[in-house]
Amino acid sequence: MSRKPVARGFYPFEEEGLENEIKTLLEKAPERTMEPKGLIVPHAGYRFSGETAAHAYKTLRDRELKNAIILGFNHSGIGEKAALSTQTWETPLGDIPINKKLSGQLLKNDLIKEDETAHQKEHSIEVQLPFLKYMYPDIEIVPISLSNQLKKEEMKEISELLKSIEYKENILIASSDLNHVGARFGLTPKQENLEYLEKEDKEFIEDIKNLEIQEIIEKGKKSTICGFIPIAVALETLKEKIKKAEVLHRSNSYEATGNTSSVVGYASIALY
DSSP, X not given: OEEOOOOBTTBOOSHHHHHHHHHHHHHHSOOOOOOXXXXXXXXXXXXXXXXXXXXXXXXXXXOOOOEEEEEEEOSSOOSOSEEEOOSEEOOTTOOBOBOHHHHHHHHTSSSSEEOSTTTTTOOTTGGGHHHHHHHOTTOEEEEEEEOTTOOHHHHHHHHHHHTTSOOSSXXXXXXXXXXXXXXXXXXXXXXXXXXXXXXXXXXXHHHHHTTOHHHHHHHHHHSOOTTHHHXXXXXXXXXXXXXXXXXXXXXXXXXXXXXXXXXXXEEEEEEO
């Protein structure tokens, strides 16, 4: 059994078109001399957040990378709270296998469960894979979907498990968009949508830069940020291994659509 792509419309499903799009996005992103142990990357369609995502993945260009541990957000709430897929994931650029050793190591704990249902209709991990496959044809992954039903102590327990992994030939990726503002997201602030988005995103990003994990969790619970739990888990995992969380690129959906009635914020951040 393999996990087939479901995020149709988020990126080209045809191999040549997808390769060309990723190549173009990476070429536009600047070169940076850093070796992050972790990345925070958006998961919207490439039309909206592909440029921002490319800034993150460009930092991996000269790495000898073997595995990516990807923490995605479970938008649907279906399945286990911490669900690890053990299937091979299909992409238009070729299949990506699971790292069985790392997955087996994590599944020894009762909190992380082997569960495919949480991944079946979820895009937050899937949209990361074409970038990884394009840059590292032999990459293996450990895809973990995290629910917003996780408690603080459970997040910390997952982080403790992830701390045992060496992040030299591996990268930890937290998949998250930022605030979603507008009636379709159930958030209609008194001030103008873009102004509100800028303010809220800026405050949340400052917490990430300062590694304020407790603030991230508390603000995340009150916000429309889909992925604050993956972010919090990633920061808790790496906080003793990194010196800095650096913002690489920010954007929002208005820049792609010209529509202010509903807007979403995006950021790519390197943890190193």
